Amino acid sequence: MIKNIKSQYSILKNFFVLEGIDGSGTTTQLNRVADLLLKNNIKIYKTYEPTRNKIGSFLRECLSSHLDLSERTYALLFAADRQEHVFGKNEIAEKLDQGNIVLCDRYLFSSLAYQGNKNDMDFVSSINSYFPLPEAVFFIDIDEKTALKRVASRAQKKDIFEEESFLLKVRKSYRTIFEHYKHNTDMEVIYINGNSEISNITNKIFNFIIKKIDKQMNE
């Protein structure tokens, strides 16, 4: 299913990613875990995709206004935004070099799960195959009905992907994708029940990251 995985074997230490369908709670956890790490005097850089930069902001406008771009164009825009996000000035690679823990809401797995359902997977995986992997990814798994109820309760307008049948496909893809990575790379995949209490999820992610930091300090 994902052919170009070998070229993607490099793993960035101290880089952690949150993934899940819309409404799964990744943004909530990004903010809560980052706050907790900060309170514990850990140097943390929190970030997200699509980014706040030029390409990411343009993408968000396209998503909320349901702009009719071809699916390949969407996949390429997400990858272009990611290129700047990882390698651009003052971005992920630099932040890691400066000794930060980097926690990111969505990464290339979103492209595989979302754009992979709209394009042929080979195309999407090939344009994402040069990005390094995080040390671990937290997959917050939740059913699409609960997710959409949560999305409906927020003020923000729905984006083009927030539709039940599509989110069901994306959820299934995530599972396949993460099983693939689990068995073919050293990246750790942590499955999290998205229906758990918000604070339980935060503690689980926080404790995992803290253990990794402690282990590294003792190496």
Ligand SMILES: Nc1ncnc2c1ncn2[C@@H]1O[C@H](COP(=O)(O)OP(=O)(O)OP(=O)(O)O)[C@@H](O)[C@H]1O
């Ligand atoms: N574990 C949880 N239990 C109950 N409600 C939750 C939980 N996690 C998040 N929520 C609520 O669900 C809503 C959506 O959460 P959040 O914005 O974090 O989701 P998201 O995955 O970032 O969504 P999107 O990808 O669409 O931006 C918010 O109102 C949030 O408070």
Ligand SMILES: Cc1cn([C@H]2C[C@H](O)[C@@H](COP(=O)(O)O)O2)c(=O)[nH]c1=O
């Ligand atoms: C990075 C990335 C994101 N998406 C989609 C997933 C969401 O529907 C939107 C916006 O993200 P948010 O977390 O809800 O703010 O973008 C995608 O389709 N492909 C990607 O690579």
